[in-house]
Amino acid sequence: MANRAKIALIGNPNAGKSSLFNSLTGLRQKTGNFPGVTMDKLTGIWELEPGKEIEILDLPGIYSIYPKSLDEELVINILGNPNHEDYPDMAIVVADASNLKRNLLLFSQVRDLGIPTVLALNMIDVAENQGFVINSLKLARELNVEVIEINAKKGIGVNGLKLAVAQTLKNRFASNDALPLPVEDQLLKDIAAKFGETDPYRALLWLMEHDRMKMFTQAQREAFDGIMVKNHFFAKTYKSRETVKRYELLTEIVDRCVINLNRQWDDEPVKTWTDRLDKAFLHPILGYVIFLGILFIMFQAVFTWASVPMDGIDSLVAHINDYLKEVLPASKLTDLLTDGLIAGIGGVLIFVPQIAFLFLFISLLEETGYMSRVMFIMDKMMRRFGLNGKSVVPLISGVACAVPAIMSTRSIGSWKDRLITIMVTPLMSCSARLPIYTVLISLVVPEKNTLFGLFNLQGVALFALYLLGFFMALISAALMKKILKFNEKSYFIMELPTYKGPRFKHIAISILNSVKAFVFEAGKIIVAISIVLWVFASYGPGDSMTQAEQTVKQQYPSLRGIDLENKIAAQKLENSYAGHFGKIIEPVIKPIGYDWKIGIALITSFAAREVFVGTMSTIYSLGGETDDENATIKQRMRSEINPDTGKPMYDTALGFSLLIFYAFAMQCMSTLATTYRETKSWKYPVIQFAYMTTLAYVAALIVYQVLK
Template identity: 45%
Template sequence: MALQNINIALVGNPNSGKSSLFNALTGLNQKVGNFPGVTVDKKTGESRLDDNLQASIIDLPGTYSLYPRRADEWVAYRVLMHADEDNVKPDLILLVADANNLKRNLLFCSQIIDLKVPVVIALTMMDLARKKGIEIDVPGLERELGVPVVVVNPRKDKGIAQLKKALVQTGKHQYHPPQRDFIGNRELAPAAVEGMQKLIPHLSEYASIHYLINHENFPLAPELQDAIEQTEIDNKFNPTKTQAEEIMQRYGRIKQIMQKNVVEPDPLQKKLFTEKLDNVLLHRFWGYIILLSVLFLLFQSIFWLAQYPMDAIDWGFAEVSGWLNNTLPETWWSDLLVNGIIAGLSGILVFVPQIMILFGLITILEDTGYMARISFLSDKLMRKVGLNGKSVMPMISGFACAVPAIMSTRNIENKKERLLTIMVTPLMSCSARLPVFTILISLVVPSKYYLGFLSLQGFVMMGLYLLGVVMALIVSYVLKFVVKMKEKSFFILELPVYRGPRWKNVGITMIEKAKIFVMDAGRVIMVISLLLWVLSSYGPSQRMHNVDEKYAAIKQHASTEQLAEINKQYNSEKLQNSFAGILGKSIEPVIAPLGFDWKIGIALITSFAAREVFVGTMATLYSVEETDDLSLKQKMHNAVREDGTKVYTLPTALSLMVFYVLAMQCMSTLAVVKRETRGWKWPAIQLAYMTFLAYVTSLAVFHIF
């Protein structure tokens, strides 16, 4: 029998377990694209339901009802109404309902059922409902709704086989949509519904109401748009009154269903563990102390846990470079291998332990439910600077990477707050800055511990991250007077229950992020390292010839003891006369007031490709100049200016770290801001204000210290 393919739309309220179910059904057969014309992610995946039925599952953005407010809710709504520009038409709807919040979830369920499309309901969070003392008669609920209801726990892979079976039966039309509507939809606006069904005969009565309310937002022919408008006028259709009446009737019927099929506990019974914990973690004083402690532990852990693997990787590369230097003949290709490829690789792999630890800890915070509490705690402060609590999640995501963080601002309904969040999110210190901070902190900040466990380096690292946050709040406060948009703002957030982290999920995230860093950032670092090797090994022929002649003459009269120092001077002068040296020297006057030399200037330019390239740039430049078998950290520690003073002093390192905290050195971020704001105006403003802020603050820091 030939393999059939059906399209399934996966829908549900936010935090109902939709993403977990999507992952359980599709596994690794996923891809992420974009819906046409809008910057909203389109996640699709393949799932084999049985021997002859394959499903393409579209994970639609979470929504609370069929009355959309945000851009991502409109995407889900258009697909469900078969009014999507990309002509995405699901054969079947898989609706995820949270047993913990059944009353609210049933509103959306009842609306979907009344669209008269085949529906299967996946009931999640039953274990949590039972802990709360909620008992649900699933067969009774199934009879009342007239569609299959399957209990699943995607986190533990329970109920997935039964769900697939229900999807197969529904997909093969063994289940049919209920004949009777959940409520009397026709009675809400009889004449208008009848007129609508004459224009588009295949519409259900409930879909007809939605076409009357929202037809302007659907891709319909102009004549049909005019005809629907006329139907509204002729029948005095009132969308607000119809919507209010519909919701009231639905909740009335849901109440009856709940009374018959759901046993809820006495509200005076003892509070759940989650509520007791929230009394402490969301306390108006202790909540903030705990939040700061959690963030402090996060940054301390990056140093505690990563130190040994980083030292091991550093030592390994130094040994390999030394062995190759002593074994290979002195030719251009051996120089390229040791000072281009090996130096570039060491600049990538040495930071993998820190990247993995950072993302592992962030995943634990998300998995346990604490990340949502951070949004809640921050709302009051955020409002004072023109943002709201929903801005916190993109800003925290910005600690990982600004690109997905800026894309996640789509769930902020208020346009002004969304724009302000986009403008300040790049000030959060992303993981690409971590390699820069780490190497500079280890160079100039002593590895001191207070009380035996509080690391001074950890304090400095936390200070850099907090500087980004404080600057983001100040910039947002200023911009709220500049951006002229007036729109009322609400902050509604559903706090998930506390859970133990899924260690498998934490492990997978750590490995995935390490892979992304090595493959994506690593590719850029390697290309730039190789390009830099060429630019720093070659230069204008006359200048390079003059250097060769000068040192050939000096070497003739030098003793064996002097040769090592002469070779060092020769390599240094050759580097200064190379193409990279000429470029660095030309920008040095601009950056010298910040305490930077020309080599740092080259790193600032290459960092526009990706900030973590700073380390690869330094590795290449110092490898070309120094032939010693030292680690990059040791080479930077030994680096001196022309007057013999050290390059990496405390003022220079602090100035450089502050510059990296505040500067917009990421082409990918600028590109995504352009896409989200639909123009170059805001990215240009962002680049200008961040560069100015970075320069002025670094200048102040250098001269203060």
Template identity: 55%
Template sequence: MARVAQITAPAGTAASAVALETLGDFPPHGSRSLTRIALIGNPNSGKSSLFNQLTGLNQKVGNFPGVTVDRKTGISQLTPQHRAEIIDLPGTYSLYPKSLDEKVITDLLYDRAAEQFPDFVVVTVDASNLRRNLLLFTQLADLGLPTVLALNMTDVAEQHGVRIDLAALQQELGVPVIPMNARKGIGVTALKIVIAQQLSAATVSFYEPEAALVPMLRQIRHYFNLHNDYLALHYAHQFRQINFLTADERTYIGELVARYDFQATPQQAQETIARYARINDILLNAVTVTRTEKNEPHSNRLDKVLTHKVWGYLIFFGVLFLMFQAVFAWASYPMELIDQGVAWINSLIQTNFDGPLISLLTEGILAGLGGVLIFIPQIALLFAFIAVLEETGYMARVTFMMDRIMRKFGLNGKSVVPLISGVACAVPAIMSARTIENWKDRIITIFVTPLMSCSARIPVYTVLIGLVVPDEPVLVIFNLRGIALMGLYLLGFFAAIFSALALKLLLRTRERSYFIMEFPVYRWPRWKNVGITIVEKVKTFVFQAGKVIVAISVILWVLASYGPGQALEKAETAARASAAQQQLSKAETETRVASEKLENSYAGLFGRTLEPAIRPLGFDWKIGIALITSFAAREVFVGTISTIYSVGQDADMRTVQQKLAAEKDEFGRPFFTPARAFSLLVFYVFAMQCMSTLAVVYRETKGWKWPILQLVYMTGLAYVSSLIVYQVFK
């Protein structure tokens, strides 16, 4: 193994010394210029932060388990001569996977013929909790993988009175140990220097299978051409879950397991006990703890309040209330500026130019673009709050608290992560449900997550709330519109948990679920990461959702501006004759002409076909068009109504809310009454108006059964709820 300097120094100085001492023992790579390195570690060990530091990629960094679900890769320039491909694997506590994302690790590390099999493994460990973190390291080392230990959070360990003798630890583990602070980038250069060398596997063995198992393991080794007994042991433990094994190979291992009466669960327990006994010996030689009880970390003191069985929930709902107030109150000024700016440009063009292309530009493209840009401030604020909650470590506490409630409804604490993430977007939220070990809990979570109001619903909510809810203060510091917005989010949440309760009673399984959560320490948010999150989410909204919104707006303008045969000309002639007979003014005449032409256009005919089905909900054919087009993405609704109500309207009707406020029913009264607006709001709270969500549910459940059931259930729930609201309040 490498020579080691006798160091017991802070992270910044020790890293360089260890790296330089390590260099001489490992010759450089041969002709290979791109090394493949896997980052593996426990949740909250700083693995994703290290990935960012090594690759420079702007990956999101979270403080709660499950944020890294899929394998992520990036290129790192280790030295001027060496580049490496870095693979960021999901967080795990051991090599015995309990969830789908943890299986990514075993499928990769058990198959040396795999395309992505790593040359080296960097194991990130929390220096303040070495005993728990070293379990995974010892398993990886016994697999025979060349390994480096990234001793992260050394500053936190020192604050807790934990002193680590790096030389002794490196001697005990048989691999290079690099102290570091991944969040601040301390020690990263030293780590790059070390992993740029041709490392060897650990020189120390931490666990030997018992002698009675050796005959079985040697047969597995010979059959699969494996390099050590411990890897063969994992084949025996997990042959049913290892994806790359063929049916015949599984049958072969199954017969061996039965012949030797191999009991996986007791063997795993025995191995874990033996490993912790060895880890305890290692720590006695390398770690000294000087902390006393009176120096209790500030995180524990905060948790006594923030996770309290009463105050904890009140504080959490207070945070949510603040978030929704901010989404309305703080974002109102930039939204108004954006709205007025787009409307001013639209009005300027319509005043000075005329013709079909100008109508396409103002009533189609600019109307759709305005429906995208106006919501940037609200989306930025929403994701800013979520990023801060994750960065500080508070989100993990929310998960813990909500486990007490969720279990009563067929979910567990880990379901909170997808549900809260669903406030941002249902697609990654559903993917994050992979961290839920229990099949029943996972299916229920996937099924109900789309009921949480995602950011795509914000445009619909804000336009309609702003139309019918007064902008009035409540108790001086609150706003009535903010309260209405929070009410819609709570409505979606309660629909989700009661739907989960129904599924809990319908789905039968003997599998028991459990919940283990490790709290990260509280930290000040890294504002760079918060800023990156905001920018990325806004870019995603503008460039992905925006493209769909603008494209559909243009298509709708075409459908609303043209009709079959001479239908538009006939409608215009009839409208002008009727207006002349009633002696209407020029402005009133043009409004009637525009309305009649729109009703007889292709869009109007399409909406009229749908209208009988949605009329009991208070909706007309124009809203029907918006409901259909918004199935591509919920936020398309605003672009659609902006386009539909733009066609033929006066240039002075500048903003979306002005257009909706000016709409009249057949009796000349305002069309968007509170009953009609709240009926539409309730419909969008429950409706599955998102093709992307259905696609990801299909992918995650491996079939069309659950997405179809989801679509039918949510559409039916939306229709019935909207019907009740309109019929009661109209």
């Protein structure tokens, strides 16, 4: 890899950079992270010539090298530092041909940094449909670089791009001999004397952005401040004047190289399909209706379509476990393999269909250009709560599963907004909480009661829990906006792209990368924690587990078959390390009405929320895996007596306390593992777990104390 030339793909958001990256690299991609930065680094291999491969680095989309977000700050730390490990040998700047002048601003800045550059004009067909004809040969002479016309989605122009890249790598020519806006010679001499940088534009970039560049020490930053004071240099003023000057120069070039047929024939601007569709999709009322309809279809798919392969995966894992238990000798090693390792792997794989379907829809919405419209119409409302328009999809996706929902926050450009979205998404009630809600609501809400004689009260209670999660997510986001301190200001700057047909190859690559990231990153953590949980539930101090079995056989000599096995399992669970821990935490959970049995369920359901029902089944010595199981669990839980009061254990106070606790508590270890995967730090999963657990405990305490 070290011997390969490195090329950086650079461009404005929605210019087609990622589509070009997929076209060039296909499946030869890998995801890492930039050194010292909690952001994904996507790299791939492109075969430039037979036997000659180069490394492609897909940088975040930016509008300028003067950063206003962490994405742009990351880019200048690479492009402005020749000693950075990701500093490119050359750059391909992808420009939207239908908005050429604005896209050329970034191109001119990259070129003036002294980086050999090729300009790739994407979406030429869109520009022509809008009445623009670009003379790319003349543009190449004006800019003094190779200019290639491409269609990134269809892979058109790749061969020409290969020739241009090969020529540029060979000649290593970069035009940076003059500043777009002159400065005093003494200023550049002072920078060169202090830092040894003689390239004028890079020296100015260092001077203006030294506080954002990680390559400089505090002493060096103070030295830059001294140079600015000495030379009466004001960075903000220079950047503004320089940008205006660049646009003046670029306007002249564009006027010479682009023919506007609309202007030539004095016609009205061409009305495109994008203009027509946006009348509906951006309508202040109809836009929301359409969006809700699309969400309904999307979640029908995530809930309904994914259930078939998820059931298949669940069944396959169960059959593999049963087969191994039959052919392997009964031992703790076999139990570890089946109930620990394979069950943990199954707990990872069962999420794959949901992730695949969710990212299928997200990729479709992004590829067609509709996702930008959703973010645009929702931004105003979400910003009041410390989020932005891009937070909408992850929050609503959390109703299905927090794991793919958190992964989908990658579309949020602002690190601050993305982090807050990640931190509050688990408050949305996921599908795994449904079994818990179903059982507990049936215990505390009478089945025959209705609201206004029309709506089943149990259904209303379920709906209220989902609404409660959504509003708590918004409230938590608003509080985090005030608590979390960021130097970054949140901007929502977005150019709405034209509508396009999706390219399914790119969608498939996006789905594959998302699934791989979950399985191989978050998955290994989930499997490890599953094994740990199995160990704690399967072993106990001393010979307590053996004694538990003997005690059951002595106390219940008439029990046989599944009833005996269930009673032994319940007794062993009580005597396991998990059971002992349940009794240790009982004084803590006693104020919210829970005993050690519920304490065990709180622990084991951390593996997955739906484990709560299975744990209660084991604790109460019940069996079965059908809907009848839930009915039996309800009956047994109804008949459970509180030893302290002599009254039913699961009364209204305890039932609603548990409902509120599970509505607010961290969903599962998979969610924490995914948060770690997306933030590249354990700090945020720990904070997330702590605040959600505290919120759940306090809310459950209030509910229990009020209702009891």
